[in-house]
Amino acid sequence: MARTSRLLALLQILRAKRRPVTAAALAEELAVSERTLYRDIAELVAQGAPIQGEAGIGYVLRPGLFLPPLMLSEEETEAIVLGLRYVEQRGDDTLSRAASEAVAKIEAVLPPAALEIARNPVALPGPKRANFPENRVAIEVLRRAIRAQAKLRIDYGDLIGQATTRVIWPIAIGFMNETRSLAAWCELRQDFRHFRTDRIVAASEIGERYPGRRSQLVKTWRSQMDSLAKR
Structure with missing residues (x-):
């Protein structure tokens, strides 16, 4: 080498x-x-x-060093562009705009051969979904609470339309092909639950941070999801 x-x-x-x-x-x-x-x-x-x-x-x-995209291999370039294009299609407004801007920044520093790969990749995301179910609470409100590790009080409607009020510890937002889902610890159920964002009728911070670290909650949640998937 x-x-x-x-x-x-x-x-x-x-x-x-x-x-x-x-x-x-x-x-x-x-x-x-x-x-x-x-x-x-x-x-x-x-x-x-x-x-x-x-x-x-x-x-x-130490943090602070950025390795420029022009060091990426062909496969790495395709993987990054594929992921960003997928987010551009299926993310909320904030993430979709950020993904589009990130692609533009990457393309601006790629050499000609790599730029051709980025603009005409072998791997492409599937067709864009026309419309996601409408949210009453903006995704940005949920994202802000996750980053602040803030407890949320939500009004949530289930499959039959029955509404319940819960206090949750939001940890992540899942972007699926058909819906978007908020993963959280539910104080009512004393367990992790997933809430479709279009069924959250109202959400407000109660002025409390949930205990512990979000990273540890996410680790526990992932372990639980892995265990369920193996059954």
Whole structure:
């Protein structure tokens, strides 16, 4: 592997690691000696890469480094564009606009060959759904509560139209082909529940943060969903 390619590969590996990784492990993954690895680390640091660590302990890439899209492979370019186009078609207004802007930013820095792949990809999203069920509560209200880890009081109508009032801890919004769904911990049921956003009649924050970390709730929820899927 040429040194330039190796340095880029090293950055990619560090970027994917959340915890310090030893020089020995990095050298093994790159198929180089530890001496070469140390030289590569020193070169990247000299060029401004925010790598923190030392020999014998491990290295980690601090936040703040952006690897430009022009480093993407053909398959990576297609995967990103496919995902963004899917969101552009099926996301709410905020996400749809953000996806469109992100595609434009990526295309602006791609070299000609990669730009051709982005604009004429092999993989395409399915046909856009004409209309989703109308929401009475804006998705942005739900998104804001999720980010703030704020408890919500909602009025929710079930399949037969019967309304209930619940206090929930919103953790994620699911975008399906036919509907959109809010995943949350329900204080009434003392369990995770999924609420179709078009059936949420009203929603308001009650001025309380739910306990713990949202990331841990999401982890528990995913584990529960995986267990149900295996049954």
